[in-house]
Amino acid sequence: MPGHLGPEAQRQLVETLRTAVAAAPLVIPVMPRTGRPFTVRMTNLGPLGWVSDRAGYRYQPTHPETGKPWPPIPDPLLRLWREVSGYPQEPEACLVNFYNGGARMGLHRDEDEEDFAAPVLSVSLGDTAVFRMGGPERGGRTETLKLASGDVLVMGGASRLCYHGIDRVLPGTSSLLKDGGRINLTLRRVTRP
Ligand code: MD3
Ligand code: FE
Numbered sequence: 473m474p475g476h477l478g479p480e481a482q483r484q485l486v487e488t489l490r491t492a493v494a495a496a497p498l499v500i501p502v503m504p505r506t507g508r509p510f511t512v513r514m515t516n517l518g519p520l521g522w523v524s525d526r527a528g529y530r531y532q533p534t535h536p537e538t539g540k541p542w543p544p545i546p547d548p549l550l551r552l553w554r555e556v557s558g559y560p561q562e563p564e565a566c567l568v569n570f571y572n573g574g575a576r577m578g579l580h581r582d583e584d585e586e587d588f589a590a591p592v593l594s595v596s597l598g599d600t601a602v603f604r605m606g607g608p609e610r611g612g613r614t615e616t617l618k619l620a621s622g623d624v625l626v627m628g629g630a631s632r633l634c635y636h637g638i639d640r641v642l643p644g645t646s647s648l649l650k651d652g653g654r655i656n657l658t659l660r661r662v663t664r665p
Contacts, residue, residue, distance in 0.1 A: 473556070476624035482597055482648055485548060489568065489655065492517055492543040496535045498570055504528045511575040512638075517566040518545040520662050522584065529584050531565060531662050545659070552593070553659050556626055559590045563659040571601065571641045571654040579606060579614070579637040582660070590661030591628030597621050597655040600645040606635035619656075621646045 477485070498513035501524040516522060520531040521542045534541055545566045553563050569577070582592055596619040606614040608630070616639065619625065627634070641654045649655070 473624040475622045477595065477622040481548065482622050486597060486648060488546045495543050497537065499537060502526060512577055513570045515568045516542045517568065518542055518564055520565045522565060522567045531584060549657065549659060556624065557591055557593055559661060561661055561665045564662045565660045567658045567660065569656040571638065573641065573643055576640055577638040579604065579635045581633055581635055583633065585660055585662045587661045587664045588632055591626050591632060593659040594625040594627065595657040596623045598646050598649040599652055599654045600642045601654055602639040604637050604639050608633055610635055621648050
């Protein structure tokens with residue numbers, strides 16, 4: 473849904489995220505086993521948060537460094553989920569990804585959730601990203617799509633288990649974030665109801 477969030481809604485969301493990130497700082501996750509750092513920095517909102525460290529990928533109720541519960545998912549995001557997800561239960565996790573100039577995210581599938589019946593809902597803020605979408609198998613055909621500030625993407629049905637990633641972020645394409653970069657929010661249902 474291109475431009476689903478208008479400029480004022482985007483600014484308010486960024487303001488809310490500044491407060492949340494002060495309580496739950498962005499961390500640079502590392503890959504399981506190798507310990508290779510991500511280029512994206514992450515935090516979470518909601519009862520569960522997605523983390524990656526040498527031990528693996530998982531959802532957990534607390535921030536890995538502060539040990540405190542993740543801040544709540546802000547009301548505007550809960551309302552967005554109710555409006556567009558088509559899913560009766562509330563989201564349990566909101567993963568916050570921050571991309572600076574050189575950050576990217578390799579092709580992967582989101583499969584650490586128990587409940588694949590629920591869609592993943594993505595909100596883009598700040599600089600435009602080149603998003604790559606493939607099929608259900610690694611190595612298949614892929615296509616790219618630009619994700620701009622305010623765009624909302626609902627990945628449900630067959631697309632829920634498709635490979636996807638972020639090739640790059642295009643600097644200077646938005647003035648929403650003072651120092652540039654991109655924020656992506658993904659709302660997720662984790663447990664089976
Ligand atoms: C397709 N984030 O956090 S959002 C992720 O822009 C992630 O930060 C990217 O991939 C980002 O896991 C892409 C769009 C997105 C989110 C979830 C999906 C696409 C998806 C789940 C299944 C298929
Ligand atoms: Fe993903």
